[in-house]
Amino acid sequence: MAIILLVYVLIGGLTVPLGPGLVSISPIAFTPAAENNFTVEAANTHFQSGKNVQVFLKSGGKYLCVESAKATSETSLSFLLPVEQLANVDKDDNTFDVIVNDDADGTIALRDALVMNGSAPDSLHANECVVAVANNLHTGFAFPYREILYESIRNTFYHVPMWFSMLLVLIVSLVYSIKYLSSNNKLYDIIAAESVNVSLLCGGLGIVTGMMWANYTWGSPWPNDPKLNGAAVGILIYLAYIILRGAIQDEVKRARISAVYNIFAIVIYILFIFIIPRITDSLHPGNGGNPAFSKYDLDSHLRLFFYPAVIGWVLLFMWLVSIRVRIRFLEEKKLDNE
């Protein structure tokens, strides 16, 4: 079951194309002259095959119409900004969003793309720019296009479920530690210990995928982010758990003491992963004032793969735990028989 889900996620995650978006505009700064000429570069768009290509500038809630918008290829177009249009915006606004609309790609925008140096001449008159198109959405099946994320948005299917499954496996471990303390059943101790081992695997993979992602989006594999450091220390806590288990010879005592330590550890781990990043600034979504990503980053196409990915990875790691527990249990049984 887990394998089927993961194969589906892998194929879907790699083959579904990225949605359209604007990449850059040049020049990015201009001084008000009679006519300013711009070219826009975009990705995954269909300017030539799509019909009705329209370009607008937006500043402070007001629109500016441009002239002679022309597609030079599928992914680039050029337009002219007549200086009279600058009368439509307030004097203090000098940054502009670029909005492109066509039938194939829907409405796509680049925020704060243009900067105006100096102010527009006073005696300008222009007709109000009326924007006739509604915000139509992209209709093809694709993942959302996000600035700075680009194609790496596919990592959502691997990095995020790793940490979900790590937390779940650790909760399993906590439950069985408590059960061990109240019943002294050896099987519960094995389950708790093997859960911690598997959770370290999830954590390691989560950190590796996270580092690859951070390298492309935040610029370095290890930016000094409280959540990253918290995750690293959280893994240290559980490495200490393994050291503790290795240090005690007597089996019953080892089981009991490591269960006690495990209960301490999960409290600190949750503190690290969830509470400290939320009260300090963090680059992660959902922390330090950043919006949680389910609000707008996950659209329905992404969800179609994200939820199966989470379920698939969690099932896979739970399966790993159960296999390791069975192996350990059989080993112990064999030792007892000899």
Next chain:
Amino acid sequence: MYFHFLFSPYVYITAKLIYNVLFTLLLSIAASIIFIVVIPTHIHSIFIFTEVMVLGSISYAVLFTTMSAIALKAKSNNTLVAVLGFPILIPLLIFITKITSAALGDITMQELVTKNLMLLIALDIVQIILAIVLFPYIWRE
């Protein structure tokens, strides 16, 4: 092991905790007096400073009491205390340094003080409860 016959483990751990907390508190008071005398420091808010000193001492002492109980039962040398205690200590250190720098007049930290203090109190309570509830399992031979 003689104590096993005399007290219940709850009495024993509570007494240990109280002793260690008082001892740590004494040490930190002495340390801060020496610091204030030797390095001229202006304490912005004496109330927050005392508060964080008391709370910090409590959680520091509780944490290390439990960890050394674990390490003692592991019959290992003292390095195990450091290995076990260090990662668990870090969130505590983060809270304490933040509140202390606010108490010494760091403006950027002022708004975070109540949040951090609440977390520190919560951490203290959780640690004390865990220590008292779980100690009998460590102690029993």
